[in-house]
Amino acid sequence: MSRIDTSAMSRMQILARNPAVIALTVALALAGCANKKNLPNNAGELGLNGAGAATPGSTQDFTVNVGDRIFFDTDSTSIRADAQQTLDRQAQWLARYPNYAITVEGHADERGTREYNLALGARRAAATKEYLASRGVPANRLKTISYGKERPVAVCDDISCWSQNRRAVTVLGGAGM
Amino acid sequence: MIKSSFFRAVMVAAGMLTALMAATPANAVVEININKGNIQPLPIAVTDFLSNNDLGAQISQVIAADLQRSGLFAPINKSAFIEKIADPNKAPRFEDWKVINAQALVTGRITREGDGRLRAEFRLWDTFAGSQMTGQQFFTQPENWRRVAHIIADAIYKQITGENGYFDTRVVFVSESGPKTARQRQLAIMDQDGFNVRMLTNTKDIVLTPRFSPSRQEVTYMSFEGNQPRVYLLQLETGQREVVGNFPGMTFSPRFSPDGQKVIMSLQQEGNSNIYTMDLRSRTTTRLTSTAAIDTSPSYAPDGGRIAFESDRGGRPQIYVMNADGSGQTRISFGDGSYSTPVWSPRGDLIAFTKQSGGKFSIGVMKPDGSGERILTSGFHNEGPTWAPNGRVLMFFRQNAGAGGPQLYSIDLTGYNELQVKTPSYGSDPAWSPLLE
Numbered sequence: 207m208s209r210i211d212t213s214a215m216s217r218m219q220i221l222a223r224n225p226a227v228i229a230l231t232v233a234l235a236l237a238g239c240a241n242k243k244n245l246p247n248n249a250g251e252l253g254l255n256g257a258g259a260a261t262p263g264s265t266q267d268f269t270v271n272v273g274d275r276i277f278f279d280t281d282s283t284s285i286r287a288d289a290q291q292t293l294d295r296q297a298q299w300l301a302r303y304p305n306y307a308i309t310v311e312g313h314a315d316e317r318g319t320r321e322y323n324l325a326l327g328a329r330r331a332a333a334t335k336e337y338l339a340s341r342g343v344p345a346n347r348l349k350t351i352s353y354g355k356e357r358p359v360a361v362c363d364d365i366s367c368w369s370q371n372r373r374a375v376t377v378l379g380g381a382g383m
Numbered sequence: 384m385i386k387s388s389f390f391r392a393v394m395v396a397a398g399m400l401t402a403l404m405a406a407t408p409a410n411a412v413v414e415i416n417i418n419k420g421n422i423q424p425l426p427i428a429v430t431d432f433l434s435n436n437d438l439g440a441q442i443s444q445v446i447a448a449d450l451q452r453s454g455l456f457a458p459i460n461k462s463a464f465i466e467k468i469a470d471p472n473k474a475p476r477f478e479d480w481k482v483i484n485a486q487a488l489v490t491g492r493i494t495r496e497g498d499g500r501l502r503a504e505f506r507l508w509d510t511f512a513g514s515q516m517t518g519q520q521f522f523t524q525p526e527n528w529r530r531v532a533h534i535i536a537d538a539i540y541k542q543i544t545g546e547n548g549y550f551d552t553r554v555v556f557v558s559e560s561g562p563k564t565a566r567q568r569q570l571a572i573m574d575q576d577g578f579n580v581r582m583l584t585n586t587k588d589i590v591l592t593p594r595f596s597p598s599r600q601e602v603t604y605m606s607f608e609g610n611q612p613r614v615y616l617l618q619l620e621t622g623q624r625e626v627v628g629n630f631p632g633m634t635f636s637p638r639f640s641p642d643g644q645k646v647i648m649s650l651q652q653e654g655n656s657n658i659y660t661m662d663l664r665s666r667t668t669t670r671l672t673s674t675a676a677i678d679t680s681p682s683y684a685p686d687g688g689r690i691a692f693e694s695d696r697g698g699r700p701q702i703y704v705m706n707a708d709g710s711g712q713t714r715i716s717f718g719d720g721s722y723s724t725p726v727w728s729p730r731g732d733l734i735a736f737t738k739q740s741g742g743k744f745s746i747g748v749m750k751p752d753g754s755g756e757r758i759l760t761s762g763f764h765n766e767g768p769t770w771a772p773n774g775r776v777l778m779f780f781r782q783n784a785g786a787g788g789p790q791l792y793s794i795d796l797t798g799y800n801e802l803q804v805k806t807p808s809y810g811s812d813p814a815w816s817p818l819l820e
Contacts, residue, residue: 316764316782321592321693322679322680322695324635325649328654328656329655336653351633353607356568357566358564359564
């Protein structure tokens with residue numbers, strides 16, 4: 207049922223013989239935020255509850271092991287194939303941990319006007335919410351909020367970087383309407 | 384005639400302006416360097432107002448700065464002055480001013496009334512005609528001395544150009560500070576020349592798009608207070624705030640109707656945004672657009688009869704115009720790229736906009752039927768024009784690529800005289816007030 211990268215899993219199992227190395231590895235992955243999607247989502251079950259390891263069902267578990275965000279093409283609100291995989295994982299995780307309220311934050315890059323980007327972020331959040339609902343997440347758990355272009359995560363002046371800011375982030379708990 | 388020499392000088396300037404405004408090729412305006420002085424500014428001598436402290440000199444400095452920033456006047460350096468004005472009510476030695484080519488001369492005096500108020504008197508002289516053009520006096524509390532200077536500058540501007548001034552005005556804007564990824568935003572208000580900055584909100588919540596009421600005592604804006612992004616009203620005198628309406632979604636992009644009785648704004652529901660008005664007295668709401676698209680940035684014509692707005696119903700954002708009841712929605716922008724943030728001129732003859740094309744963001748104007756598009760300034764990112772109340776000058780914000788923040792700029796309607804408006808930190812979303820009273 208849950209989508210576990212088996213090669214990563216075996217790597218983790220080997221490393222599990224040395225918990226210190228594990229903790230370091232997980233901490234680095236957190237800081238780098240790079241390959242978080244490939245980490246197993248049951249690190250806790252492997253006895254990895256030390257510093258930096260995510261407790262299953264925790265916000266950190268969701269962020270690190272499931273992936274809390276998807277990205278969009280310029281001026282687009284369609285859910286890309288890679289984003290669908292992330293949202294499928296999110297839906298599975300959210301089904302397993304049904305007590306979280308969820309807010310989907312929609313964001314735009316800086317290459318638009320303020321007002322339009324508020325609406326564009328809202329449209330991205332709505333599209334993400336709709337997809338999650340189609341994968342069985344009850345709509346009454348799902349709120350949305352748009353921050354337009356006001357909360358970038360990457361500061362830059364080129365296309366590769368702007369793409370990181372065109373995003374929808376699934377926040378556990380959180381605000382939203 | 385008394386005004387003969389001024390008439391000549393101003394006609395020269397006006398002739399230039401008219402010619403430039405009629406120039407249709409958009410690029411022609413952008414390429415002209417304003418520092419080349421294509422508009423010949425009128426040389427004017429603004430003498431220190433007589434006073435028993437340095438207030439007289441400070442007031443004349445504010446007047447001269449206003450006139451200079453307009454791009455239509457060239458205040459002469461005081462070190463060139465020959466005559467020292469001893470009695471501002473007596474005719475000056477016109478020859479002394481003609482010889483330094485001062486076509487106009489401003490003299491004045493500041494005195495203190497028995498009740499503590501300031502009395503400010505000024506006279507505007509036509510040196511080549513050898514006559515007084517106007518003379519006025521004002522009374523005010525001492526702390527309002529900058530306003531008196533702006534009022535005098537407006538009187539000079541109006542006397543010489545024949546148009547209303549815009550110096551006794553204020554600007555609300557978003558004051559921004561901190562790194563881009565954790566930017567803090569506050570509403571702020573200042574005089575149009577960047578002085579007397581006052582914060583209107585704290586840094587806790589994101590605030591955006593403040594707009595002045597025509598009555599000047601209110602600002603409508605958007606705030607993320609309580610993580611519920613909604614449109615608010617703020618009373619400038621009391622600081623009292625209230626939410627505008629009770630809508631089932633994000634409300635944003637607010638603006639007042641010209642009579643001040645309504646707020647027009649966008650309401651977002653799921654993926655769509657449509658335009659609504661709320662009557663501030665009856666609290667009734669009216670839906671004006673109904674599309675599965677983003678309709679936003681509504682702006683009334685000054686007579687209240689029509690509304691310009693932005694919509695991506697055709698694919699990309701474009702400017703549309705509709706009647707005040709929502710009927711007759713018609714696209715007016717057809718150039719390359721996309722068009723956003725239409726703002727109707729106070730004169731009604733033009734709509735200013737933000738244009739996104741070829742990787743650049745420009746500020747431009749077009750007629751309400753979409754013809755006569757002219758780009759005033761272009762670059763990495765220029766956004767959000769607002770009009771001075773006389774419809775001659777626009778303010779907007781500019782963001783350069785990378786980590787920095789936005790800054791405010793003003794530009795003449797002709798595309799000349801682009802100037803930064805200094806703010807204490809980064810600034811965006813300027814909105815110009817009507818003329819104060």
